[in-house]
Amino acid sequence: MNRIDRLTAIIIYLQGHHRITVDELADRYDISTRTVYRDLRALQEAGVPIGSEEGKGYFIVKGYHLPPVMFDKDEAAALLAGERLMQKWKETKLSESYLSALDKIRAVLHSREKKYLDTLDQHIKTFTHSDERQVETDYLIFVFLQDAVVRGSVISLEYYSPYKDQYTQRDVEPLGLLIRDNYWYLAAWCRLRTDYRMFRVDRIESYKKTGEQLPELPEHTLQEFSEQSLREEKDLKEVVVQFDEEMVRYLGDQKHYRGWTSEERVDGGVKMTFLTSSVEYFARWLLMWGDGVIVHQSKQLKERVRELSKELYQHHNS
Known part of the structure; x- marks a missing residue:
């Protein structure tokens, strides 16, 4: 992007936001903070009314607008x-x-x-993956959640957990909406669990506002949620398994949902490395591949697969 295009883009970006920091502009346009300051000064000298507020960032003075923007x-x-x-x-x-x-x-x-x-x-189409389940989501829930996030409204959810097959009532402080593994999630502070949680939107059975508003500077933030998520990712366990050629054909995109990081072709198949937060869930997933998979690492995963296989054999042999 040349400088003229970047200066125009900065005006449009500022015009569409309440406050923008220098670091945010530097990240967005992949430039140094020094270049950001130089660009802002150039715009001010050209007559664009850009103001600033210490500790909060830069903004376009109310009342200033560019002519209508045309899309190419x-x-x-x-x-x-x-x-x-x-x-x-x-x-x-x-x-x-x-x-x-x-x-x-x-x-x-x-x-x-x-x-x-x-x-x-006429030449762009979407095809649903054969393994993808139809997700039914409340028609208005995104509007409700977006409004709750922006206004800082504490909300009450009835949430379904498929692992326990039960519904629970949760009062949560909404932090943001995220997409993960092709699903929408609400990031929030859960008062029931007294911890940060992600709630899959299509599993929210009912929802309402409690009438309570969070303070302007809330105790729990999306930034803190993100930092905790990063710390949890560092605690992921590395496992290495080998799928034979026939199984690799059926594996498809499933590996990406299990923490796949890398793979190498070996005699008879493909050796894959994964990072997982739960050896238990990973071991149970491996069972579906029968004798088409070999566990190379870790010892904990090998032991658990053996135990589950023995339990399965005893169950069906009784």
Whole structure:
């Protein structure tokens, strides 16, 4: 990106946010903080009313606006691709709002770009993976959760846990919405567990506001949640297993959901390295591959697979 394009992009970015720090701009445009300060000064000298507040960042003074921004065909095509990715949640308010925004963008395109986009629209399709289950999500839950996050509203959830096959009532402090392994999650502080938790959105049975508002500077934050998640990732256990050629064909994308990090081809198959937070769950997953898998590491995983195999044999032999 050349400097003129970057300066325009910075104005648009500032105009779309309440406050932006120098570090955020440096990360977004992959430039040094020194370059950010130089760009901001250049914009101020050019007459763009950029203000700053110590400790909070920079902002565009209220009342200033750029002329209407036009999208080029590449930007519009990227948004169209995003619309295809949104089809997994096509029955939600989130997807409806995205499609409405895309229609407005189409309306301001030049005729040449519209024709380009219409042609591309006919040649981008999505196919559901054969292993993917249909996820039914409440139509308005994204609107509710987004509003709760922004307003700092404590909310009450009835949440289903498939592992225990039970529903629990949780009062939570919402921190943010995340996508992980193709599912939406609510990151929150759970008052029942007195710890940070992630709640899969399609498992939230019912929801409501409690009427309690969090303070402007809440005790629990998304930053702290992220830091805790990183610490937990450092505690992951490394396991190494070998799948034979036939099993590798059926494994597909499942390896990515189990913490796959690397692999190498060996005689008779593929040796794969995983990082897992639960040797127990990983051992149970390996059982489905029968004699098509060999455990190389760790000793704990080998022992648990042996125990589970023995229990399974005794069960079916009784």
